[in-house]
Amino acid sequence: MAAIEFNAKEIYSRVLQAVPGVSENYVINLINEALIDMGRYPNQIENAKTDLKHNQLWYALDDGEDITVNKVFRCTILNSSGEYIDIPRLSQGRIKQFYNESSTSSNTAWTEI
Amino acid sequence: MAAVSSSYKDPNNSFVWWIEGDRIAIATSEGNGSTSETNQGKFKPVQIGSGNTITAGLVISYYAEPAKVTSIQGTGSTIDIDNSLQPGLIDYVKAKALMDAAASATEPTLAQIKMASAQQCMANYKECVRRYGMKKTDKVGGTRQVVPSDLR
Numbered sequence A: 001m002a003a004i005e006f007n008a009k010e011i012y013s014r015v016l017q018a019v020p021g022v023s024e025n026y027v028i029n030l031i032n033e034a035l036i037d038m039g040r041y042p043n044q045i046e047n048a049k050t051d052l053k054h055n056q057l058w059y060a061l062d063d064g065e066d067i068t069v070n071k072v073f074r075c076t077i078l079n080s081s082g083e084y085i086d087i088p089r090l091s092q093g094r095i096k097q098f099y100n101e102s103s104t105s106s107n108t109a110w111t112e113i
Numbered sequence B: 001m002a003a004v005s006s007s008y009k010d011p012n013n014s015f016v017w018w019i020e021g022d023r024i025a026i027a028t029s030e031g032n033g034s035t036s037e038t039n040q041g042k043f044k045p046v047q048i049g050s051g052n053t054i055t056a057g058l059v060i061s062y063y064a065e066p067a068k069v070t071s072i073q074g075t076g077s078t079i080d081i082d083n084s085l086q087p088g089l090i091d092y093v094k095a096k097a098l099m100d101a102a103a104s105a106t107e108p109t110l111a112q113i114k115m116a117s118a119q120q121c122m123a124n125y126k127e128c129v130r131r132y133g134m135k136k137t138d139k140v141g142g143t144r145q146v147v148p149s150d151l152r
Helices: A008-018 A022-038 B083-104 B108-131 B135-139
Strands: A045-053 A056-062 A068-077 A084-086 B015-020 B023-028 B052-064
Touching: A008 A022, A022 B083, A022 B108, A056 A084, A068 B015, A068 B023, B083 B108
Parallel strands: none
Antiparallel strands: A045 B052, A056 B023, A068 A084, A068 B052, B015 B023
8 A cells, every 4th residue: 555645635635735715626627637737748558458340440549438548559469379469560550442441439449458 | 240269370470550540540461351452461451250359359558648536535536647646746736726826816925925836836746747757657666776897
């Protein structure tokens, strides 16, 4: 167990010492603003899985998904032995044929691991 | 829709990924898509039979945005960042609250004091997150040692 592990209430009480009279809602908004700012730096690493679907090229990563992705740095595919194998990133980011398979948030169900 | 097992021996040889906007593309050279540009050896979407899926066939690792705080206590009040960065978060919240308080202060001296405190808090935040954030959350911490080479 860590020596300090704040929740919103404890942060609120600390802020009250510096600025008396601020509302709880205001502090929650500021905490979320701080979390968004902190999310811009590579401090939080997470993994998520989804099903590979036949003939689907695109998998959605937008904010409407169950995960909030800032930057993907590794991608792995399940092999026949049940292992996840790292696959390379295609640097030019395109293949010869253009596919119109859609990638709406409804057809990608990510689960955080 | 049927779940099928993965038949890929080494996906590293036949799969690629890339990002375009807010979506990720997964293409493979395995399988046959039945057109001149999607036959065996050409990059195309995964070919595993119409309606089929490989359950949990794709895993990504990513830098994530921390989860939102929704309430002041109980469920939804947990701060989703490493403990070492939480003092930085307090500094950020204090800085912003002090800046707003300085803006609405009627007495100029009071406003100046609040603004100076706000700037100090913001400087602490920047040092904590932007300058040392990665080092603080790095689990390979501890003192570093340089071993001089043996020249004998």
